[in-house]
Amino acid sequence: MILTVTLNTALDITYRVGALRPHTTHRVSDVTERPGGKGVNVARVLAVLGHETTVTGFVGGATGRAVRERLAEVSGVVDALLPVAGPTRRTIAVVDELTGDTTQLNEPGPQIAPSEWGAFLDHYEELLGAASAVALCGSLPPGVPVGAYAGLIKSARSAGVPVLLDTSGEPLRRGVAARPDLVKPNADELAELTGSHEPLRATQDARRRGARAVVASLGAEGLLAVTPEGRWRAVPPAPVRGNPTGAGDSAVAGLLSGLVERLPWPDRLSRAVALSTATVRAPAAGEFDRSAYHDLLERTVVTSAVSMA
Amino acid sequence: MILTVTLNTALDITYRVGALRPHTTHRVSDVTERPGGKGVNVARVLAVLGHETTVTGFVGGATGRAVRERLAEVSGVVDALLPVAGPTRRTIAVVDELTGDTTQLNEPGPQIAPSEWGAFLDHYEELLGAASAVALCGSLPPGVPVGAYAGLIKSARSAGVPVLLDTSGEPLRRGVAARPDLVKPNADELAELTGSHEPLRATQDARRRGARAVVASLGAEGLLAVTPEGRWRAVPPAPVRGNPTGAGDSAVAGLLSGLVERLPWPDRLSRAVALSTATVRAPAAGEFDRSAYHDLLERTVVTSAVSMA
Numbered sequence: 197m198i199l200t201v202t203l204n205t206a207l208d209i210t211y212r213v214g215a216l217r218p219h220t221t222h223r224v225s226d227v228t229e230r231p232g233g234k235g236v237n238v239a240r241v242l243a244v245l246g247h248e249t250t251v252t253g254f255v256g257g258a259t260g261r262a263v264r265e266r267l268a269e270v271s272g273v274v275d276a277l278l279p280v281a282g283p284t285r286r287t288i289a290v291v292d293e294l295t296g297d298t299t300q301l302n303e304p305g306p307q308i309a310p311s312e313w314g315a316f317l318d319h320y321e322e323l324l325g326a327a328s329a330v331a332l333c334g335s336l337p338p339g340v341p342v343g344a345y346a347g348l349i350k351s352a353r354s355a356g357v358p359v360l361l362d363t364s365g366e367p368l369r370r371g372v373a374a375r376p377d378l379v380k381p382n383a384d385e386l387a388e389l390t391g392s393h394e395p396l397r398a399t400q401d402a403r404r405r406g407a408r409a410v411v412a413s414l415g416a417e418g419l420l421a422v423t424p425e426g427r428w429r430a431v432p433p434a435p436v437r438g439n440p441t442g443a444g445d446s447a448v449a450g451l452l453s454g455l456v457e458r459l460p461w462p463d464r465l466s467r468a469v470a471l472s473t474a475t476v477r478a479p480a481a482g483e484f485d486r487s488a489y490h491d492l493l494e495r496t497v498v499t500s501a502v503s504m505a
Numbered sequence: 506m507i508l509t510v511t512l513n514t515a516l517d518i519t520y521r522v523g524a525l526r527p528h529t530t531h532r533v534s535d536v537t538e539r540p541g542g543k544g545v546n547v548a549r550v551l552a553v554l555g556h557e558t559t560v561t562g563f564v565g566g567a568t569g570r571a572v573r574e575r576l577a578e579v580s581g582v583v584d585a586l587l588p589v590a591g592p593t594r595r596t597i598a599v600v601d602e603l604t605g606d607t608t609q610l611n612e613p614g615p616q617i618a619p620s621e622w623g624a625f626l627d628h629y630e631e632l633l634g635a636a637s638a639v640a641l642c643g644s645l646p647p648g649v650p651v652g653a654y655a656g657l658i659k660s661a662r663s664a665g666v667p668v669l670l671d672t673s674g675e676p677l678r679r680g681v682a683a684r685p686d687l688v689k690p691n692a693d694e695l696a697e698l699t700g701s702h703e704p705l706r707a708t709q710d711a712r713r714r715g716a717r718a719v720v721a722s723l724g725a726e727g728l729l730a731v732t733p734e735g736r737w738r739a740v741p742p743a744p745v746r747g748n749p750t751g752a753g754d755s756a757v758a759g760l761l762s763g764l765v766e767r768l769p770w771p772d773r774l775s776r777a778v779a780l781s782t783a784t785v786r787a788p789a790a791g792e793f794d795r796s797a798y799h800d801l802l803e804r805t806v807v808t809s810a811v812s813m814a
Binding site for chain 2: 209211213216217218219220221222223224225227257258259261262265286288290292295297298299300301302303304
């Protein structure tokens with residue numbers, strides 16, 4: 197199975213309102229709830245692609261129970277979340293029906309006790325034993341050490357399990373130094389890590405910091421990959437409009453499934469771009485349009501990227 | 506005991522954010538949760554005043570479990586909520602730390618099935634047997650008939666239990682016609698019911714529509730009471746600044762406790778104004794400042810109101 201780790205799982209709530217006006221009262225016309233956090237989103241896409249997937253991380257409180265109840269309805273995803281005392285965070289996306297724009301409110305997540313973190317490390321080691329690959333995704337809840345991902349990467353490497361890291365800030369900086377097989381920063385994360393806003397230069401720099409391969413997600417410009425096997429750019433066939441929520445998570449699922457299936461890099465990248473683009477196009481945030489995916493897969497263009505070095 | 510009915514209970518969530526800017530992402534710095542809905546707020550204040558209080562209404566889903574867990578922590582309030590299939594609504598108050606202003610997002614509430622409404626009517630009849638007074642508070646969730654409060658008022662009257670109604674719109678219009686002992690509309694509700702924006706005229710009109718007594722809450726101008734025993738105005742000693750959330754519910758608790766204690770009207774009104782003002786002044790929404798309450802109680806001025814008739 198493929199293991200995805202979401203230390204800061206979430207109950208993702210979407211509200212539709214007529215128009216969001218600060219300092220007034222709004223009647224919410226429609227409420228949807230989904231189990232969330234980046235690794236949970238990745239797992240959902242992997243399951244649709246036919247990969248047996250297990251999710252782990254922390255879950256707690258009434259919101260945590262809601263996450264587990266809804267996760268149980270997702271076929272192909274096994275729940276190996278670890279219960280903690282603090283409540284799982286909520287994220288609220290308020291969709292303005294007038295403009296279509298979204299306002300996001302993200303809770304910080306539960307305080308994780310040192311004993312809970314210790315229990316997770318044991319649980320993770322055990323899950324690694326059955327994993328063909330692992331993805332470490334998203335932010336760290338309060339109480340988890342900032343070097344957490346570096347430790348989880350080292351454990352995966354010791355167990356011989358390929359490991360992908362998708363996070364930001366200091367956890368990304370420390371994680372990259374622990375030599376993961378793949379990191380997938382977006383343009384902002386890459387610039388924060390390397391100080392460079394030039395994508396190819398920054399992607400190469402990120403790789404020099406320790407990652408075996410770096411795939412940068414550049415929004416409408418697609419993906420830029422710098423790997424030991426070569427450098428590629430993969431771009432969607434046409435500009436897309438829609439909701440980018442979850443597009444990066446779909447790209448991670450594309451890359452990880454391609455790695456497990458031992459696809460050549462160009463095929464992994466076209467899959468990741470097609471999944472990501474099909475997610476932007478889908479009407480519901482984080483879902484993807486399967487017929488659009490198959491169409492996009494055929495039309496995504498992957499080209500060799502010229503080195504700056 | 507005093508019974509409060511909240512058909513549309515809520516999990517009241519308060520978020521603090523630096524500044525709310527539509528169409529951006531916000532990190533919530535502080536999250537608080539309380540069991541909510543008007544009748545639950547009334548019960549909490551009644552319990553602080555030393556009255557044994559029972560809350561009923563509907564509760565369901567993960568949010569409903571959270572409401573019950575938090576209600577169990579409130580001493581003096583007995584939970585007689587009826588479980589339903591649909592999830593209890595959330596309300597989100599987003600407090601902007603820059604301006605202190607609040608943006609409110611209110612979910613609509615669960616769909617109540619006809620069988621659930623029928624079960625509630627039996628449950629309510631049973632609770633009435635032990636009640637010294639009953640307050641019917643707030644909006645109706647989807648599926649509850651618009652004449653619901655009229656029916657609940659008739660049952661209370663048949664059981665000889667004094668009944669207070671605090672709602673708005675068509676449920677208020679129909680409820681008033683069923684002859685409750687007391688209604689407590691605010692200025693907007695009163696204007697919607699009577700078509701008049703002149704408080705004394707509108708309050709007298711509301712009474713002619715069937716209520717035995719009408720106490721209108723007029724914000725900073727305090728309360729205006731039109732009763733068979735006389736007409737009074739009760740005003741806070743000085744203008745107050747703060748958060749008006751829950752001020753009306755505190756006024757209801759003041760009026761209802763005064764009714765059960767058989768206080769003269771001027772004493773009921775000064776209690777209601779003092780509680781309401783102490784609630785506006787308290788730092789947390791819906792709480793009240795007890796020392797401020799006792800001080801305000803002595804200084805609230807109640808005067809006879811001249812009739813327009």
